[in-house]
Amino acid sequence: MTSPDLWGEFAHDPRSSAYASMRASDADRDVVLRALTEAYADGRLDPDELDERTTAVQTARTLGELPVHLTDLVPAADHISTVPAVRPLSTQQVEAEAVVRWRRSRNDALRMWLFVSTICWTIWLITSFGGHPWPVYPMLGTAFPLLGTLVQRHDMIESNRRRIIAKHEKTVAKVEKKRAALEAPPDEPAD
Numbered sequence: 091m092t093s094p095d096l097w098g099e100f101a102h103d104p105r106s107s108a109y110a111s112m113r114a115s116d117a118d119r120d121v122v123l124r125a126l127t128e129a130y131a132d133g134r135l136d137p138d139e140l141d142e143r144t145t146a147v148q149t150a151r152t153l154g155e156l157p158v159h160l161t162d163l164v165p166a167a168d169h170i171s172t173v174p175a176v177r178p179l180s181t182q183q184v185e186a187e188a189v190v191r192w193r194r195s196r197n198d199a200l201r202m203w204l205f206v207s208t209i210c211w212t213i214w215l216i217t218s219f220g221g222h223p224w225p226v227y228p229m230l231g232t233a234f235p236l237l238g239t240l241v242q243r244h245d246m247i248e249s250n251r252r253r254i255i256a257k258h259e260k261t262v263a264k265v266e267k268k269r270a271a272l273e274a275p276p277d278e279p280a281d
Contacts, residue, residue, distance in 0.1 A: 126144060
């Protein structure tokens with residue numbers, strides 16, 4: 091039986107339309123010839139088929155000409171392992187990530203409030219100590235986002251949950267699309 095990772099032995103996947111027009115090297119031809127020889131040894135090719143395919147492979151100029159000689163010999167799923175699996179998200183993972191994102195928002199709002207307050211009070215102390223305490227106004231203005239993150243904790247965590255799940259679903263869809271593209275037969279080489 092042919093190697094389970096036959097396509098990985100090529101420097102560039104000959105099934106891909108991006109590499110189909112590249113010139114085939116002797117090493118590329120050797121991969122196909124070895125697979126044909128193994129198929130003959132397993133009794134999956136008769137001598138005439140082996141001779142016909144061997145001649146065609148030896149005269150092949152581009153990578154795109156090689157896969158056609160292997161399509162009925164190599165299982166279609168052999169190349170699927172190149173697509174990483176996407177692990178399903180557990181409820182605990184989603185909840186934990188949603189809370190972490192909320193805490194990050196809360197901490198950002200707190201840092202902004204502290205930064206603005208420190209700057210304003212420092213300026214007040216240097217320029218008008220004892221005068222009208224105007225830094226209270228910027229403090230109040232920057233306190234609203236902080237208070238919002240505290241008051242809307244539940245809503246923000248729920249929103250984060252939905253975003254995490256939507257992003258994961260997009261990732262799963264991309265992986266499935268890539269997997270389907272890899273399962274599809276390669277483009278026919280141009281003559």
